[in-house]
Amino acid sequence: MTSKTAGTHGAVLADTVPEADRPIxxxxxxxxxxxxxxxxxxxxxxxxxxxxxxxxxxxxxxxxxxxxxxxxxxxxxxxxxxxxxxxxxxxxxxxxxxxxxxxxxxxxxxxxxxxxxxxxxxxxxxxxxxxxxxxxxxxxxxxxxxxxxxxxxxxxxxxxxxxxxxxxxxxxxxxxxxxxxxxxxxxxxxxxxxxxxxxxxxxxxxxxxxxxxxxxxxxxxxxxxxxxxxxxxxxxxxxxxxxxxxxxxxxxxxxxLTNHMAGGAELAALKHELAQVGGVDVEALPDEEPEGSAPDTAAPATAAPTTAVPGSAAPDTAAPDSAAPAEGKA
Missing domain, CATH: 3.40.50.300 (P-loop containing nucleotide triphosphate hydrolases)
Known part of the structure; x- marks a missing residue:
């Protein structure tokens, strides 16, 4: 942001950004x-x-x-x-x-x-x-x-x-x-x-x-x-x-910051690919997004005791439509 000061002849001049705020x-x-x-x-x-x-x-x-x-x-x-x-x-x-x-x-x-x-x-x-x-x-x-x-x-x-x-x-x-x-x-x-x-x-x-x-x-x-x-x-x-x-x-x-570094979208795609491979428990893997609390509601349908652990790790905001994929897997 620029500030305005009076010039040598009374004219109003626009100053540059203060030194502390100006990028080098x-x-x-x-x-x-x-x-x-x-x-x-x-x-x-x-x-x-x-x-x-x-x-x-x-x-x-x-x-x-x-x-x-x-x-x-x-x-x-x-x-x-x-x-x-x-x-x-x-x-x-x-x-x-x-x-x-x-x-x-x-x-x-x-x-x-x-x-x-x-x-x-x-x-x-x-x-x-x-x-x-x-x-x-x-x-x-x-x-x-x-x-x-x-x-x-x-x-x-x-x-x-x-x-x-x-x-x-x-x-x-x-x-x-x-x-x-x-x-x-x-x-x-x-x-x-x-x-x-x-x-x-x-x-x-x-x-x-x-x-x-x-x-x-x-x-x-x-x-x-x-x-x-x-x-x-x-x-x-x-x-x-x-x-x-x-x-x-x-x-x-x-x-x-860690999620941006790790690449949340790539991790989600990887988790989806692993779900197609036998012998990999994708439900035990950490969620790629903080809003991964919906599997808690679908736990009785899946009857898998481990699904409550990853779901309870991030109870902040539950995505309304996240229960649908869980039912599809079940």
Whole structure:
């Protein structure tokens, strides 16, 4: 929403959106086609400072294509891509970095046998001395790396240890701190918890929240709705290259988000197919929709003692016509 203020000569001017509400990165109907293959189509996404935008989807949903567009690796072929309200078309990832968009990929872009401090400044080393005999300023790089890691709450006893000796969660956190230090305003995290255990995933989620508290806009790519719901402010679910769901945290529950991720329609079709196979008790399977309480009323007709269990799991809203399929099965 725009507000109006008086100009320098008394004229009423329309202000732009306040800084806190203006998205840093915004996609409007964005898409990407590789020849006649449409990998992404009609995607709307807004990344605000100090908020975590979670992008969820199964394999092949279009998450990687979306990352490549925002990070400057690929160009969109339809729609608009805006940064700070202006249309852009990045040609290289360095263009995105220059605008404050940093990506932390699953491989973290680290060299396992190099020390932590060297990986922190990999490709952007500090130097000292006159040209052409400038040399690495090792003391300053160690000091800076230690300070920045501590600012993110990461305390390492020895920065000389190879980064490959750190746990997966610690390496993720070092990559996040590195992106923050080099001026990232938007942080894209590509499946940071995919290969981690429960404890290490919690460590990474904690530092995602810390990055949000520092005012960064975070794009959290994941296929785990439980992890997303812990730290997310807005959720976008992709399916087959299109945006199936876009909802704020206040407008969706974890159960609804999980159902969108799992694909309620596909589960319903699968349950129907399993019903045609002998030896499969489909009544014992969980309902694909919350309104699955009608089988309770049809339990006496089916005379199956297990039908009361799945029906009682979701007594919220009973669909009036759901008893008819139950009678048909009976």
């Amino acid at each position: 990165v915004q996609l409007r109907g964005a898409g990407k086609a590789y020849g006649n293959i449409r990998a992404l189509h009609g995607v709307d996404l807004a990344v605000h400072p100090g908020r975590v935008t979670c992008v969820l989807g199964d394999n092949g949903a279009g998450k990687s294509t979306l990352i490549k567009i925002i990070s400057g690796l690929h160009q969109h072929t339809e729609g608009e891509f805006l940064v700070d309200g202006g249309a852009v078309r990045f040609t290289t990832p360095r263009d995105a970095l220059a605008r404050g968009i940093a990506t932390v990929y699953q491989d973290l872009a680290t060299v396992p046998l190099m020390p932590v401090w060297r990986n922190f400044f990999l490709g952007s080393e500090m130097t000292k001395g006159p040209w052409p005999v400038r040399r690495l300023d090792i003391a300053r790089m160690k000091r800076t790396a230690d300070e920045e890691l501590r600012n993110m709450g990461i305390v390492l006893d020895d920065l000389e240890q190879p980064i490959g000796t750190l746990s997966g969660g610690q390496r993720q956190c070092v990559a996040i701190a590195r992106a923050v230090y080099f001026g990232a305003r938007v942080l894209i995290l590509d499946e940071p918890t995919a290969a981690l255990g429960v404890k290490q995933s919690g460590v990474v989620l904690k530092y995602i929240a810390a990055a949000r508290e520092r005012g960064l806009g975070v794009i959290f790519i994941t296929h785990n709705p439980h992890h997303a719901y812990m730290v997310g402010d807005h959720f976008s679910v992709l399916r087959l290259g299109t945006l199936e769901l876009s909802a704020a945290r206040a407008d969706i529950t974890l159960e609804e």
